[in-house]
Amino acid sequence: MAIYHVVGLGLAGLAAALDLADRVRGTAEVRLWEGAGHAGGRCRTFFEPALDCEIDNGNHLILGANPAVFAHLDRLGVRDRLTGLDETAFPFLDLGSNTAWTLRPDRGRIPLWIFDPARRVPDTSAGDYLAAWRLLVAGRGATVAQCLDTTSVLFRRLWEPLAVGVLNASAEEGSARLLARVLMETFGRGGAACRPYIATRGLSDALVDPAVSHLAAQGLAPAFGARLKEIVRDASGRVTALRFAGETINLGPDDRLILATPHEVTRDLLPGLDAPSGSRAIVNAHYRLAKAPRTPPHGLALLGLVGSHAQWLFIRGDVAAVTVSAGDALAALPADEVARLLWREVAQALSLMGEPADAATLPRCRIVKEKRATFLQTPENAARRPGTQAGGNLFLAGDWTATGLPATIEGALRSGASAARAALSR
Numbered sequence: 338m339a340i341y342h343v344v345g346l347g348l349a350g351l352a353a354a355l356d357l358a359d360r361v362r363g364t365a366e367v368r369l370w371e372g373a374g375h376a377g378g379r380c381r382t383f384f385e386p387a388l389d390c391e392i393d394n395g396n397h398l399i400l401g402a403n404p405a406v407f408a409h410l411d412r413l414g415v416r417d418r419l420t421g422l423d424e425t426a427f428p429f430l431d432l433g434s435n436t437a438w439t440l441r442p443d444r445g446r447i448p449l450w451i452f453d454p455a456r457r458v459p460d461t462s463a464g465d466y467l468a469a470w471r472l473l474v475a476g477r478g479a480t481v482a483q484c485l486d487t488t489s490v491l492f493r494r495l496w497e498p499l500a501v502g503v504l505n506a507s508a509e510e511g512s513a514r515l516l517a518r519v520l521m522e523t524f525g526r527g528g529a530a531c532r533p534y535i536a537t538r539g540l541s542d543a544l545v546d547p548a549v550s551h552l553a554a555q556g557l558a559p560a561f562g563a564r565l566k567e568i569v570r571d572a573s574g575r576v577t578a579l580r581f582a583g584e585t586i587n588l589g590p591d592d593r594l595i596l597a598t599p600h601e602v603t604r605d606l607l608p609g610l611d612a613p614s615g616s617r618a619i620v621n622a623h624y625r626l627a628k629a630p631r632t633p634p635h636g637l638a639l640l641g642l643v644g645s646h647a648q649w650l651f652i653r654g655d656v657a658a659v660t661v662s663a664g665d666a667l668a669a670l671p672a673d674e675v676a677r678l679l680w681r682e683v684a685q686a687l688s689l690m691g692e693p694a695d696a697a698t699l700p701r702c703r704i705v706k707e708k709r710a711t712f713l714q715t716p717e718n719a720a721r722r723p724g725t726q727a728g729g730n731l732f733l734a735g736d737w738t739a740t741g742l743p744a745t746i747e748g749a750l751r752s753g754a755s756a757a758r759a760a761l762s763r
């Protein structure tokens with residue numbers, strides 16, 4: 338009986354495992370290997386003693402335009418574990434000028450909102466938005482900054498925060514094509530596609546734990562703490578053995594490997610693979626507030642911040658968590674310095690929201706630095722993303738493979754499904 342090995346149980350590996358488990362039933366064996374002590378990879382929840390509550394490793398935003406995410410939730414019967422925020426109101430604060438506004442896109446596809454000063458970014462004109470067509474027709478080698486007027490108010494208050502948030506790279510280095518793809522799939526499709534969703538209780542609760550339970554119910558127990566050290570291939574490129582610390586697993590002629598490890602690990606395991614290189618950090622600061630802000634009824638809120646280090650503020654009950662993407666410089670600072678610096682900005686934002694907070698008194702806090710949060714999403718790296726088929730019985734998955742999307746949960750899930758499909762059809 339053929340054996341399908343899946344190595345790496347982030348969302349890409351989990352998606353591949355779920356598809357395999359559903360389809361091979363009794364005709365083949367599926368074996369799951371994960372280097373860490375848990376599944377979820379870069380998308381996970383853990384108990385933080387300093388805050389005395391569970392937190393996610395970082396704020397993760399899911400959009401209505403993420404069909405693979407909703408298919409994943411539906412398969413597991415847990416769609417209700419995400420909460421959708423208002424699709425027509427995106428509040429922003431410019432902490433440099435203490436200006437607040439709410440972007441109010443239309444429910445339909447025609448972007449009438451850009452013609453209404455009360456619904457668009459202050460101090461911008463409809464023409465500024467229309468000039469973004471250059472982004473939509475960008476060549477493969479173009480960066481975001483090369484397509485837009487970087488001196489404009491709209492760039493500073495909308496395009497730059499979006500580019501950094503979506504690409505985890507500065508506008509000067511981020512791929513214009515990748516950003517354009519997201520704009521087409523969100524703003525290009527109207528309100529429901531732009532709707533932001535947040536995991537109600539946490540990422541693991543919504544996306545990871547139900548997948549692990551579903552696999553367990555089918556008799557698939559992952560081997561945790563199993564770090565793959567070496568992949569042995571024969572002259573034709575076929576994988577013949579997997580070397581873990583202390584254990585070698587030989588692959589028979591019909592066996593297949595889906596390798597769903599991050600890009601830099603995969604590059605080490607497969608010398609000679611042409612793949613993206615370099616990463617960017619994301620820093621998250623989680624603050625446990627004395628009391629929960631009066632946010633909308635579901636207790637969840639999302640706020641865009643400009644003119645500050647802090648970029649996106651998520652509020653879940655009494656935890657305010659702020660994200661800094663492309664945060665390599667911040668990640669190099671000591672955690673207590675980062676905590677104080679970002680708290681001053683969060684306190685200012687909360688005060689502007691009508692929830693006065695003392696900038697001088699640091700609440701209980703946890704800084705999470707994900708130094709390799711995503712691959713560096715430059716045009717050059719975007720062109721080097723390999724497809725699923727890696728030759729012979731080897732298939733690649735992960736948010737960094739050629740999904741056409743930025744490195745996201747959606748991309749990771751789609752890549753896992755493609756790898757499973759390819760492995761099954763070989």
Ligand SMILES: Cc1cc2nc3c(=O)[nH]c(=O)nc-3n(C[C@H](O)[C@H](O)[C@H](O)COP(=O)(O)OP(=O)(O)OC[C@H]3O[C@@H](n4cnc5c(N)ncnc54)[C@H](O)[C@@H]3O)c2cc1C
Nearest residue numbers: 345347348349372378379395397398565735736745746749
């Ligand atoms: C702070 C942060 C914020 C983010 N925000 C968003 C967001 O708002 N929206 C969004 O859509 N995406 C966001 N992302 C990106 C998203 O988390 C990733 O795209 C997604 O989780 C990647 O999944 P993956 O399975 O491709 O990779 P990973 O999650 O990295 O999974 C790879 C797995 O392989 C395992 N592994 C590594 N080496 C080995 C080895 N040698 N042997 C065995 N196993 C190994 C790892 O332990 C891991 O479990 C964010 C990421 C971070 C870090």
